[in-house]
Amino acid sequence: MSLISNIRRHKLHILSFGLxxxxxxxxxxxxxxxxxxxxxxxxxxxxxxxxxIENIREALSHSATSEEVFQRLQNASSNISKFHDRxxxxxxxxxxxxxxxxxxxxxxxxxxxxGTFVPVARMHYIPHRNITFCSMAKTGSxxxxxxxxxxxxxxxxxxxxxxxxxxxxVYGGIGKRxxxxxxxxxxxxxxxxxxxxxxxxxxxxxxxDKLVPxxxxxxxxxxxxxxxxxxxxxxxxxxxxRKEAKHNNDTTLVGHDVTFAEFxxxxxxxxxxxxxxxxHISSVKKHCRPCSSFFTFIGKLENIAEDGxxxxxxxxxxxxxxxxxxxxxxxxxxxxxxxxxxRGPFGxxxxxxxxxxxxxxxxxxxxxxxxxxxxxxxIKLELSDQQIMSMTSNRLIDIAREAHxxxxxxxxxxxxxxVQKEAFASVPLKDLTAFRDAFKDDFTLLGYDxxxxxxxxxxxxxxxxxxxxxxx
Ligand SMILES: *[C@@H]1O[C@H](CO)[C@@H](O)[C@H](O)[C@H]1NC(C)=O
Ligand SMILES: *[C@@H]1O[C@H](CO)[C@@H](O)[C@H](O)[C@H]1NC(C)=O
Ligand SMILES: *[C@@H]1O[C@H](CO)[C@@H](O)[C@H](O)[C@H]1NC(C)=O
Ligand SMILES: *[C@@H]1O[C@H](CO)[C@@H](O)[C@H](O)[C@H]1NC(C)=O
Ligand SMILES: *[C@@H]1O[C@H](CO)[C@@H](O)[C@H](O)[C@H]1NC(C)=O
Ligand SMILES: *[C@@H]1O[C@H](CO)[C@@H](O)[C@H](O)[C@H]1NC(C)=O
Ligand SMILES: *[C@@H]1O[C@H](CO)[C@@H](O)[C@H](O)[C@H]1NC(C)=O
Numbered sequence: 001m002s003l004i005s006n007i008r009r010h011k012l013h014i015l016s017f018g019l020x021x022x023x024x025x026x027x028x029x030x031x032x033x034x035x036x037x038x039x040x041x042x043x044x045x046x047x048x049x050x051x052x053i054e055n056i057r058e059a060l061s062h063s064a065t066s067e068e069v070f071q072r073l074q075n076a077s078s079n080i081s082k083f084h085d086r087x088x089x090x091x092x093x094x095x096x097x098x099x100x101x102x103x104x105x106x107x108x109x110x111x112x113x114x115g116t117f118v119p120v121a122r123m124h125y126i127p128h129r130n131i132t133f134c135s136m137a138k139t140g141s142x143x144x145x146x147x148x149x150x151x152x153x154x155x156x157x158x159x160x161x162x163x164x165x166x167x168x169x170v171y172g173g174i175g176k177r178x179x180x181x182x183x184x185x186x187x188x189x190x191x192x193x194x195x196x197x198x199x200x201x202x203x204x205x206x207x208x209d210k211l212v213p214x215x216x217x218x219x220x221x222x223x224x225x226x227x228x229x230x231x232x233x234x235x236x237x238x239x240x241x242r243k244e245a246k247h248n249n250d251t252t253l254v255g256h257d258v259t260f261a262e263f264x265x266x267x268x269x270x271x272x273x274x275x276x277x278x279x280h281i282s283s284v285k286k287h288c289r290p291c292s293s294f295f296t297f298i299g300k301l302e303n304i305a306e307d308g309x310x311x312x313x314x315x316x317x318x319x320x321x322x323x324x325x326x327x328x329x330x331x332x333x334x335x336x337x338x339x340x341x342x343r344g345p346f347g348x349x350x351x352x353x354x355x356x357x358x359x360x361x362x363x364x365x366x367x368x369x370x371x372x373x374x375x376x377x378x379i380k381l382e383l384s385d386q387q388i389m390s391m392t393s394n395r396l397i398d399i400a401r402e403a404h405x406x407x408x409x410x411x412x413x414x415x416x417x418x419v420q421k422e423a424f425a426s427v428p429l430k431d432l433t434a435f436r437d438a439f440k441d442d443f444t445l446l447g448y449d450x451x452x453x454x455x456x457x458x459x460x461x462x463x464x465x466x467x468x469x470x471x472x
Contacts, residue, residue, distance in 0.1 A: 070111065077104045080294055094310045096193065099298040100290075103445045107291035112441060124148050124178045131315060134194040134288035137279040138202050138209070139301050140308075144195065145170035148178045151315045161324040162317070163332045167340065193297035193311060194288050195304075196446050199439045200455060204423050206280050207263050212472065213368040214345045214352040214361035216254065221278070223255025226266035254355045260469055261427040261462060264435050271438040285441045298446065334374060338400045341368060346393035359388050362396070364472070369400055371468055373416035376407040418467065424455045425463040432456070 081101055124133040126148065133148070135141040146165040159165055210218040227234050270277040271286070279287055290298070299307030312322050325332065345352060345365055352361045366381040381399070383391065424432065436443070436450050443450035464470070
């Protein structure tokens with residue numbers, strides 16, 4: 001109870017957590033994670049789980065009618081509800097249980113079955129607590145990686161709160177100790193959760209985090225492909241042309257100038273035509289498959305203050321650590337967003353320089369911080385040639401922190417709204433509705449409004465951006 005009242009007391013203080021907890025780390029390599037997790041599997045006992053649908057089909061034999069399977073599914077779902085209703089820890093009921101129950105109910109009502117297993121490496125697992133987590137990119141997955149590292153650390157004094165866990169610990173070796181090396185299937189006594197986010201703010205966040213700052217990997221991976229597919233007059237460059245362009249340092253084949261409108265079409269197309277789209281842009285339906293492995297708890301980024309603290313407590317993070325996080329939450333999340341945004345591009349500077357001047361790259365980095373609502377748009381980054389040459393990531397972090405401190409919080413909030421408005425206004429209405437239709441099940445299952453007034457109250461024609469997106 002004290003945790004909960006604590007949450008309520010700090011609620012206002014930590015509201016900003018929702019938007020800022022999402023840190024971004026580029027090279028999340030799911031393949032590598034899978035390759036390395038073998039040796040950790042020995043230390044984890046494999047849960048005896050079943051995937052509802054597969055298990056039921058097996059039990060009923062393959063001649064079972066879909067109606068019989070459906071009935072069993074309904075019973076499985078009601079078992080989950082019953083089991084967790086009588087759990088001792090339900091003194092406080094955060095919305096995550098209701099969101100998961102809604103998803104299960106709609107899966108059954110609409111008879112959605114999104115495939116069978118949640119593939120390996122998408123689930124984190126804490127063995128001694130029977131808890132699994134499906135990690136959705138762009139919904140705070142790095143933050144939860146930190147929490148899981150902390151929860152599985154033997155030395156209780158190593159970290160005072162989750163942000164003490166470094167990115168390399170999350171994505172390096174230690175992270176493997178909670179990556180499951182088997183197909184996850186979920187039973188009713190098992191606690192499984194995921195965090196989700198409004199699909200509109202998620203796609204905008206993917207663009208702002210991966211394509212606005214200097215990031216040749218994602219420019220090639222998303223930007224170039226989107227341009228080749230959807231820009232008028234562009235066509236897929238043959239391999240030989242690509243090779244030649246690379247040799248001549250031709251920057252036109254990079255994808256850094258992909259527009260948000262093109263990105264929306266790209267994401268829509270991937271969702272409609274690919275079995276497993278890249279995790280940064282995939283729907284929840286395709287990535288975590290909530291209709292084939294029922295979840296116990298679906299937390300929302302928009303409600304991270306309550307859902308997040310509840311889950312941390314459940315995972316076994318100490319009250320002291322949760323309090324330490326809550327006390328400094330605003331500073332910790334913003335500071336993490338600033339440092340992480342800046343360190344990345346300095347790490348791949350050489351690759352960036354093949355495509356644009358360092359001056360231009362730093363301006364894009366600054367623009368990203370402004371678009372994320374961390375720095376006021378009128379505070380410019382003005383550097384002499386000499387300063388650009390000698391700029392270090394630590395120096396730029398200091399400059400950005402100082403600019404953040406000078407920024408008016410009220411203006412920053414409006415700025416984030418203006419960025420969203422400009423982004424979606426720049427997309428032709430038909431492409432926006434195509435995106436909405438492709439992600440229809442996510443909107444429905446997760447309880448988000450597919451046609452929010454602030455995005456759809458407009459006419460057919462797109463509006464050219466004039467403040468943020470035109471600077472790219
Ligand atoms: C589902 O549960 C109900 C009552 O709890 C039971 O009567 C019914 O036989 C069950 N159906 C299946 C397919 O297990
Ligand atoms: C539901 O729970 C009951 C009692 O624990 C069990 O007998 C039954 O097999 C469960 N049904 C499903 C579909 O999991
Ligand atoms: C985890 O699940 C196993 C198998 O279902 C069960 O025996 C064990 O008691 C569970 N542990 C906890 C902490 O719930
Ligand atoms: C997981 O399930 C898939 C599909 O059924 C299968 O191809 C794969 O081999 C399984 N992986 C493991 C580790 O069991
Ligand atoms: C391309 O850039 C690299 C490194 O920036 C340089 O070494 C090379 O000479 C350049 N190639 C051409 C054809 O300009
Ligand atoms: C919050 O951060 C300040 C420094 O930024 C630190 O001195 C203080 O100990 C932190 N509070 C907690 C509860 O960790
Ligand atoms: C966070 O706190 C530290 C230490 O008090 C300070 O140097 C830094 O500027 C703060 N960062 C933000 C984003 O407020």
